[in-house]
Amino acid sequence: MSENGQDGRTSRRTLLKGLALGAAGAAVGLRSARSAEAAKVDVHDPQAVALGYVENASQVDTKKYPHYVPGSNCDNCLQLQGKPGNNYRPCTLFSGKLVAVAGWCSGWTAEM
Numbered sequence: 001m002s003e004n005g006q007d008g009r010t011s012r013r014t015l016l017k018g019l020a021l022g023a024a025g026a027a028v029g030l031r032s033a034r035s036a037e038a039a040k041v042d043v044h045d046p047q048a049v050a051l052g053y054v055e056n057a058s059q060v061d062t063k064k065y066p067h068y069v070p071g072s073n074c075d076n077c078l079q080l081q082g083k084p085g086n087n088y089r090p091c092t093l094f095s096g097k098l099v100a101v102a103g104w105c106s107g108w109t110a111e112m
Contacts, residue, residue, distance in 0.1 A: 040088055041097045048105070051093065057104035065106055075101040078109040 041048050043055060052065050057073040074080050074091065080101070082089035088098035093107045 051105040053105040055100040074103045
């Protein structure tokens with residue numbers, strides 16, 4: 001039997017197959033878009049606390065982190081990834097999460 005009905009119209013079966021494939025494709029596209037939007041690191045996350053992460057380097061507790069160098073922040077850290085110009089970018093220390101470029105943590109490493 002052809003995909004078209006006797007009068008040249010698309011059969012119900014062909015239409016349903018097309019709708020199912022379209023819905024599946026849309027679901028995959030939506031899932032990909034959501035995974036591309038990484039979450040920001042929560043300063044209360046256990047890993048963030050352990051590394052002393054703050055979203056603004058001016059808030060670093062210099063008594064607790066005496067090796068902090070004024071002017072150091074995520075934006076000039078070797079661990080930061082992603083495109084310059086974004087306020088939040090991926091960091092190798094916080095897999096799958098974004099850090100504030102104005103932030104700082106004890107894992108800060110000077111860019112080479």
